[in-house]
Amino acid sequence: MRNTRALAVAGAAVAALGLSAPAAVAWETPSNITALPSVIAPGGQLTITVDGCRSGGMATSNAFSPTRLSPVGGGGKGNEGDRGGAGNGTARGTAVINSNARPGPYDITVDCNGRRMTKPQAFTVIGGVRGGIGGSSTTGATPTDVAIGGGLVAAAVVGGGVFWMRRRAERRI
Numbered sequence: 001m002r003n004t005r006a007l008a009v010a011g012a013a014v015a016a017l018g019l020s021a022p023a024a025v026a027w028e029t030p031s032n033i034t035a036l037p038s039v040i041a042p043g044g045q046l047t048i049t050v051d052g053c054r055s056g057g058m059a060t061s062n063a064f065s066p067t068r069l070s071p072v073g074g075g076g077k078g079n080e081g082d083r084g085g086a087g088n089g090t091a092r093g094t095a096v097i098n099s100n101a102r103p104g105p106y107d108i109t110v111d112c113n114g115r116r117m118t119k120p121q122a123f124t125v126i127g128g129v130r131g132g133i134g135g136s137s138t139t140g141a142t143p144t145d146v147a148i149g150g151g152l153v154a155a156a157v158v159g160g161g162v163f164w165m166r167r168r169a170e171r172r173i
Helices: 002-026 143-172
Strands: 031-036 045-051 057-061 064-072 090-096 104-112 115-125
Touching: 031 104, 031 115, 045 057, 045 064, 045 104, 057 090
Parallel strands: none
Antiparallel strands: 031 045, 045 090, 057 064, 057 104, 064 090, 104 115
16 A cells, blocks of 8 residues: 555656646746737837747737837846846737738737747737828818707797796696
8 A cells, every 4th residue: 555655646746746747847938928909000010929928029929010029027138048137038019000901810920039939819909090181171060060059049948938938838727
């Protein structure tokens, strides 16, 4: 019975060590590319965050110009070989969506720590409204607007007066 317990404990220890090793290796590889907001109009600012990108990198897409990703967090410059490097392993940058970007989903490709990673359909560009000058070409009310408004106010005053006089006459009966 003791051998079975010892074997179970040893197996659990080996499994825990085996599961933690890939996590330590993955820390130095870019992962989890996040683009916020996920839906954006042309000309908007897109914030790109990449985990595991300690020294920063470059983000590219067909919807924006190449954007520099800078390390985020405290921890000043140290030896990059240990965990004391700049930042906490996350890099962030802000991209401006091209004004001529067509509506639809776009991928983001990140070059970081000598590695390249692509997140398909990371964000979506929506179509903008093509507005003209329309009714905003004049400032203030025109004389026609003032005449219409005055007529409506006068009609409301007369209608209210008639209603009030009728109600008053009904009470006398």
